[in-house]
Amino acid sequence: MMERKCKGKTAAGEACAGKPGKSGYCAAHAPAQLARRKALEGQKARLGEVLDSVITTAKAKGWHADISSQDKQGWKYASVSVSRSSRRLSEN
Numbered sequence: 594m595m596e597r598k599c600k601g602k603t604a605a606g607e608a609c610a611g612k613p614g615k616s617g618y619c620a621a622h623a624p625a626q627l628a629r630r631k632a633l634e635g636q637k638a639r640l641g642e643v644l645d646s647v648i649t650t651a652k653a654k655g656w657h658a659d660i661s662s663q664d665k666q667g668w669k670y671a672s673v674s675v676s677r678s679s680r681r682l683s684e685n
């Protein structure tokens with residue numbers, strides 16, 4: 594019987610000891626899974642950049658900006674609530 598170990602490598606460069614699925618890789622190393630995760634990371638980074646620039650712009654204008662919701666599954670959208678208050682002391 595063949596050795597039943599994942600064909601992937603850990604972050605440290607060692608052979609992964611995970612249980613392989615049909616692809617010969619464990620759930621974390623399956624190529625489809627890796628591609629999906631890589632795409633998600635890119636999406637998350639792009640959304641983060643957009644949110645950063647929105648919040649930076651709002652703060653530069655003296656507005657209060659908060660991320661009220663974020664799509665944490667696909668990182669495709671987020672809501673930012675921006676408010677402008679003349680009563681700056683009311684901030685918690």
Ligand SMILES: [Zn+2]
Nearest residue numbers: 599609619622
């Ligand atoms: Zn693995």
